[in-house]
Amino acid sequence: VQLQASGGGLVQPGxxxxxxxxxxxxxxxxxAIGWFRQAPGKEREEVSCIDTNGNTYYADSAKGRFTxxxxxxxxxxxxxxxxxxxxxTALYFCATNLFVYGSGCPVGDFSQWGQGTLVTxxx
Numbered sequence: 554v555q556l557q558a559s560g561g562g563l564v565q566p567g568x569x570x571x572x573x574x575x576x577x578x579x580x581x582x583x584x585a586i587g588w589f590r591q592a593p594g595k596e597r598e599e600v601s602c603i604d605t606n607g608n609t610y611y612a613d614s615a616k617g618r619f620t621x622x623x624x625x626x627x628x629x630x631x632x633x634x635x636x637x638x639x640x641x642t643a644l645y646f647c648a649t650n651l652f653v654y655g656s657g658c659p660v661g662d663f664s665q666w667g668q669g670t671l672v673t674x675x676x
Contacts, residue, residue, distance in 0.1 A: 554578035556586075556647045556667030563673045564637055572632040572670060574647035579665075581605065581623055581630065584651060587660035588621065588632045590643035591669070600645075601632055602658035610658035614640075637674045644669040 560572040574586060587602035587610075601621040602610040609621050620633040630647060646669035650660050 554651065554665050556649065556665060558646050558667055558670040561645060561670030561672045563675065565676050566638060566674055568637050568674070569633070569635040570637065570672060572634065572645055572672075574630040574632075574667070576628050576630070576647070576649070576667075579649065579651060581625060581628075583654055584649045585656045585658050585660050586623075586630045586647055586649050587658065587663065588630075588645060588647055589663075589666075590641075590645045590672075592643035595643070599659045599661070602660050603630060604657045605655055608658060634672075637672075639674045642672060642674050644671050646670070 556576045558574050564570050585604040587599045589599050591597045600612045600615040601619055603621050618636045623630050648663035648666035651664045
């Protein structure tokens, strides 16, 4: 089982980024995948999730600005982020919980996670 996030970088406030999570060894048809972020001095936050039925979840901080989507043919989950703010600066990673078959969103406690990608929002 592997998850690998990519697509982070430096962006100005108000800008956009698209993150990708490539996963293998399990299926989104059976396990939800969540996007989490961790910033220094802040609690880890699950910003978005997509479940086995394609239902989506967004934290209040992400609603209206972030969009999660899946490409099942490529085993990839993407997070389109727009109107980025300095408060969005964090390490973003994707994760799943393989202990809960048919899991819904949010993922919450996860059992598998991948290396993150750093998003820096700064002028």
